[in-house]
Amino acid sequence: MSTLPPAFAERMLQQLGRQYDTFVQALEQDTPVSLRLNPFKWQGAPPYEPIPWSERGYYLPERPLFALDPLWHAGAYYVQEASSQFLEQALRQHLTIDEPLLALDLCGAPGGKSTHLTSLLPEGSFLVSNEVIRSRANILAENLQKWGTGHALVTNNDPGQFARLEGLFDLMVVDAPCSGEGLFRRDAAAQEEWSPANVQLCMERQRRILLDAWPALKPGGLLVYSTCTYNQQENEENLQWLSQQQRVKSLPLQIPEAWGIEETEISGLRGYRFYPHKLRGEGFFLAVLQKLEGYEPDRLPHVRKPRLSFLPKKLVPEVQPWLLDAQDWEIVQEGPLWTAYPTHWLPLVQVLHEQFRVVHGGLQLAEPKGKSLIPQPALALSRHLNPAQFPQAELDLPTALRFLRKDDILPDGTPDGWVLCRYRGVGLGWLKMMKHRSNGYWPTHWRLRMELPTELPSPVLP
Numbered sequence: 001m002s003t004l005p006p007a008f009a010e011r012m013l014q015q016l017g018r019q020y021d022t023f024v025q026a027l028e029q030d031t032p033v034s035l036r037l038n039p040f041k042w043q044g045a046p047p048y049e050p051i052p053w054s055e056r057g058y059y060l061p062e063r064p065l066f067a068l069d070p071l072w073h074a075g076a077y078y079v080q081e082a083s084s085q086f087l088e089q090a091l092r093q094h095l096t097i098d099e100p101l102l103a104l105d106l107c108g109a110p111g112g113k114s115t116h117l118t119s120l121l122p123e124g125s126f127l128v129s130n131e132v133i134r135s136r137a138n139i140l141a142e143n144l145q146k147w148g149t150g151h152a153l154v155t156n157n158d159p160g161q162f163a164r165l166e167g168l169f170d171l172m173v174v175d176a177p178c179s180g181e182g183l184f185r186r187d188a189a190a191q192e193e194w195s196p197a198n199v200q201l202c203m204e205r206q207r208r209i210l211l212d213a214w215p216a217l218k219p220g221g222l223l224v225y226s227t228c229t230y231n232q233q234e235n236e237e238n239l240q241w242l243s244q245q246q247r248v249k250s251l252p253l254q255i256p257e258a259w260g261i262e263e264t265e266i267s268g269l270r271g272y273r274f275y276p277h278k279l280r281g282e283g284f285f286l287a288v289l290q291k292l293e294g295y296e297p298d299r300l301p302h303v304r305k306p307r308l309s310f311l312p313k314k315l316v317p318e319v320q321p322w323l324l325d326a327q328d329w330e331i332v333q334e335g336p337l338w339t340a341y342p343t344h345w346l347p348l349v350q351v352l353h354e355q356f357r358v359v360h361g362g363l364q365l366a367e368p369k370g371k372s373l374i375p376q377p378a379l380a381l382s383r384h385l386n387p388a389q390f391p392q393a394e395l396d397l398p399t400a401l402r403f404l405r406k407d408d409i410l411p412d413g414t415p416d417g418w419v420l421c422r423y424r425g426v427g428l429g430w431l432k433m434m435k436h437r438s439n440g441y442w443p444t445h446w447r448l449r450m451e452l453p454t455e456l457p458s459p460v461l462p
Ligand SMILES: C[S@@+](CC[C@H](N)C(=O)[O-])C[C@H]1O[C@@H](n2cnc3c(N)ncnc32)[C@H](O)[C@@H]1O
Pocket: 084, 106, 107, 108, 109, 110, 111, 112, 113, 114, 131, 132, 133, 136, 158, 159, 175, 176, 177, 178, 205, 209
């Protein structure tokens, strides 16, 4: 690691006092590698050290080449830094309601928190995941499709535009763009870009994001605010500032001392700070606030011209059996695609389509081509797919990797027509079998672009 920016070192020395040297030593160590399992795709517990605050989170003994593991492509797990998985405690300890909720992840890409949220929210909940940078919004959409949820929609808007949806969201997560001090160990660029002026700029941007989007949260709703930086300006001081603008209540989290997380408090507002010398994880900060007052609408905004039209009734039976819980979904035409949205959330989805830039939403089922239907990649990866509707092929590791590279593969004993390819029991993608050849339907922009080594690695999840 290069030398720390002097102004940063000075601030940390002041913040940490006698702990400063151990903090610097920790920055010289390797970054722990960790992942979070998808509870809907992988039930087993791998033989790795668990992350104490995340039920499905594990530290790996070393960094594998994830690209060579089809389970990573299939969304059986998400490679996620350990500290960030602490979001789980905010939800477990404060979302006591068991009914479906509406959540907004305002700074969503690449999707660590969003995929985590879809595993933690009560069944039937819906997540709007937003990302202001278009290219990053596409990555977020890819990761959510691979995670296998249909109860989510990705937008590409400025946070302030969510003020139009006043009082709608039960939960708002703001994992804010920050000065990234907590990433210095694994990201040299974060260190190069750091300056006191940039900290100030980040703080101002964070305040703007919080205040602009604040109306979208319901009274009584929860805000989870997090950054991956240590300084007080972007953390405690922002909470303090927000509490001066709005009526909020700070919600504390119960954390065993052994976890090594530092609890902070300024003006009665609690926060939780992660230092790499006190636990196995990167720098992080998280706080939970409850909104105490605001407007709560009794209906959704009016939609003048719905963008999504229902699939004609006579066509519905062609795809409805593909869904496990068919009665809970409405199938609509979305451009060239037939997409399923949870019936309960379709009115909101229409509002979002009219007022926001929607990058991806719901569960894409099929694209009609002439008289046939092409099943969509997201369906193969979805936990809502009824696999009994399709012949299946279990691929071995080399074949699965060739499928992901879009090389020709010809699994034994598969009939002509659409075949669902699986790897270690997890849905991967579609293959169209035709006599003695096949076409793989793995999206070109998701393609595995590396040459396969002659010796393939042992599995990440044994
Ligand atoms: C810390 S990252 C989010 C990480 C994500 N929550 C996750 O867990 O994978 C912050 C995100 O905020 C986005 N961002 C940058 N400027 C923004 C702004 N002015 N308003 C909202 N989001 C912004 C960045 O593009 C980035 O994707």
